[in-house]
Amino acid sequence: MLTLRKAEDRGHTDLGWLNSYHTFSFGSYHDPKHMGFRSLRVLNDDRVAAGKGFGAHGHRDMEILSYVLEGGLAHKDSMGEQHVLGPNEVQAMSAGSGVIHSEFNASATAATHFLQIWIVPSVEDLRPSYQQFAYAPSEKRGTLRLIAGPDKSATPPAAFINQDARMYAAVLGTRDSIDYAIRPGRHAWVQCATGAIDVNGLTLKEGDGLAVSEEPALTLRGSNGNSELLLFDLA
Numbered sequence: 643m644l645t646l647r648k649a650e651d652r653g654h655t656d657l658g659w660l661n662s663y664h665t666f667s668f669g670s671y672h673d674p675k676h677m678g679f680r681s682l683r684v685l686n687d688d689r690v691a692a693g694k695g696f697g698a699h700g701h702r703d704m705e706i707l708s709y710v711l712e713g714g715l716a717h718k719d720s721m722g723e724q725h726v727l728g729p730n731e732v733q734a735m736s737a738g739s740g741v742i743h744s745e746f747n748a749s750a751t752a753a754t755h756f757l758q759i760w761i762v763p764s765v766e767d768l769r770p771s772y773q774q775f776a777y778a779p780s781e782k783r784g785t786l787r788l789i790a791g792p793d794k795s796a797t798p799p800a801a802f803i804n805q806d807a808r809m810y811a812a813v814l815g816t817r818d819s820i821d822y823a824i825r826p827g828r829h830a831w832v833q834c835a836t837g838a839i840d841v842n843g844l845t846l847k848e849g850d851g852l853a854v855s856e857e858p859a860l861t862l863r864g865s866n867g868n869s870e871l872l873l874f875d876l877a
Contacts, residue, residue, distance in 0.1 A: 643853075643854070643855045643856050643857065644841070644842060644844055644852055644853070644854055644857065645852065645853040645854075645855075646844065646846070646850060646851075646852055647665060647676070647850065647851040647852065647853065648849075648850055649663065649847060649848065649849025649850050650849075652664055652665055652687075652849065653667070653668065653671030653673065653676075654671070655669060655670065655671065658691070659690065659691040659694035659695075660688065660689070660690055660691070660694070661688070661689040662686050662687065662688045662689070663686070663687040663849060664684075664685075664686050664687075665684075665685040665686070665687075665833070665851050666678045666679070666682075666683065666684055666685060668684055668686060678762075679829070679831050679853050679876070680807075680829050680831075680876035680877065681761050681762045681764075681805050681806075681807050681876055681877065682759070682760075682761055682807070682831055682874055682876060683704070683760045683761065683762050684758065684759060684760035685757065685758075685759055685760075685831075685833060685851065686757065686758040686759075687755075687757055687849060688755070688756055688757070688758055689753055689754070689755050690713075690715075690746075690747045690753060690754045690755075690756075691747065691753055692747055692749050692750055692751050692752055692753060693746075693747060693749070693750045694746065694747055695715075695716070695744065695745050695746025695747050696744060696745045696746070697744055698718075698742050698743065698744045699742065699743070699744070700740060700741065700742045701735075701737035701740070701741055701743070702737050702738065702739060702740040702741070703737060703738065703739075703762075703763060703766045703767070704737045704760050704761070704762065704763065705734065705735075705736055705737075705760065705761040705762075705763050705790075705803040705804060705805055706734070706735045706736075706737060706758070706759070706760055707733065707734050707735075707758075707759040707760075707761070707789070707790055707801070707803075707809065708727055708733045708745070708756055708757070708758055708759070709733075709756060709757040709759065709789070709811070709835075709872065710727050710728055710729050710731065710754065710755070710756040711729060711755045711756060711757065711835060711836060711870065712729065712753070712754065712755040712756075713728070713747060713748070713749055713752055713753060713754030713755060713756075714726050714727065714728045714747070714748035714749060714754060715727045715728075715733075715745055715746070715747065715748060715754055715756055716745065716746045716747070716748040717733065717743060717744070717745055718743060718744050719735070719741055719742060719743035719744075719772065720741055720742040720743065720770075721741060721770055721771075721772055723772040723774075725774055726748045727756075727774065729779075730776060730777055730778070730779050730782075731774060731775065731776045731777070732773065732774060732775050732776075732777065732789055732790065732800065732801045733772075733773070733774045733801075734772075734773045734774075734790050734801035734802070734803060735770070735771070735772050735773075736763065736768060736770055736771045736772075736803070736804055737770055738763075738766075738767065738768035738769055738770040738771070739767045739768065739769065739770065740770065741770040757833070757835060757872070759809070759872075761803060761805050761807055761809075762805065763803070763804040763805050764804055764805050764806065765804055768804060773801045773802065775799060775801075777798065777799075779813070781798065782811045782812050782813050783812075783813050783815075783818075784812070784813075784814065784815065784818045784820070785812060785820065786810040786811070786812045786820060786822065786873060787810060787811050787812065788800040788808060788809075788810055789801065789809045789810060789811050789872075790802070790803045790807075790808070790809045791803065791807070791808035791809070792804070792805060792806055792807070792808070805877075806876075806877040807874060807875065807876050807877065808874070808875040809872060809873070809874050810872065810873040810874075810875070811870065811871070811872055811873075812862065812870070812871050812873070813868055813869070813870050813871075814839060814862065814863065814864030814868070814869050814870075814871065815864050815867070815868055816864050816865065816866070816867060817864070818863065818864045819861060819862065819863045819864075820861070820862040820863075821859060821860070821861050821862075822859060822860045822861075822862065822873065823858065823859045824854065824857055824858060824859060824860065824875070827877075828875060828876065828877060829853070829854060829855045829875075829876045829877075830854035830857075830860065830873060830874060830875055830876065831851060831852065831853055831854065831873070831874040831876065832846065832851065832852040832854065832860070832862070832871060832872070832873050832874075833850075833851045833852075833871060833872045833873075833874075834846040834847060834848055834849065834850045834851070834869065834870075834871055835848070835869075835870040835871055835872060836848055836868075836869055836870040837864070837865075837866045837867055837868060837869025837870065838864075838865045838866035838869055839862060839863065839864060839865055839869050839871050840861075840862070840863040840864075840865045841860055841861070841862055841863075842857070842860055842861055845865060846871075860873075
């Protein structure tokens with residue numbers, strides 16, 4: 643079963659400095675029909691104005707992934723981590739028993755566009771942790787590149803998260819195609835981050851998401867130049 647979540651049907655927050663679209667209920671946007679999908683709880687599409695950002699605030703018991711599409715995101719937290727995240731990098735923070743962090747646009751002149759992703763962990767009250775590393779853009783061109791998952795020794799390296807879930811990224815050209823098998827009992831979510839893609843014959847434009855259940859496989863095709871997608875394999 644394929645269930646399309648159209649970009650224009652998402653929740654929306656516009657604070658001037660922040661233009662955010664919410665695939666699932668978040669903040670002041672609440673829709674009981676869209677409270678998440680399996681362990682995927684938050685998928686926000688955020689554009690942050692130059693020099694602006696989220697001041698220090700707290701989280702707990704959540705696996706938080708930031709995926710930058712354009713610009714840079716400056717991160718600082720109560721664990722002493724202070725970094726700038728850009729495209730083609732992995733950032734994962736396990737909030738665990740509690741962490742305070744801030745996220746700001748690292749540029750004083752250009753906007754930053756990133757996806758904020760929360761995954762509910764399988765265990766609560768863990769010690770908070772932070773991971774970040776870069777990878778070559780070629781690693782996700784025409785193929786699915788594992789970004790995060792439950793394996794501590796993934797090859798190539800991926801961020802470890804405390805949940806039976808995997809997040810992949812891919813950039814597909816117009817002629818590119820990927821087949822992805824879904825194990826029995828598992829589910830998937832596909833998010834079109836930029837451009838347009840085709841999933842099992844269904845077209846997704848930028849911002850569209852697709853819930854996948856009881857499907858044996860997915861065929862992912864690029865349909866508009868270089869298009870970027872995220873695929874979540876979920877229990």
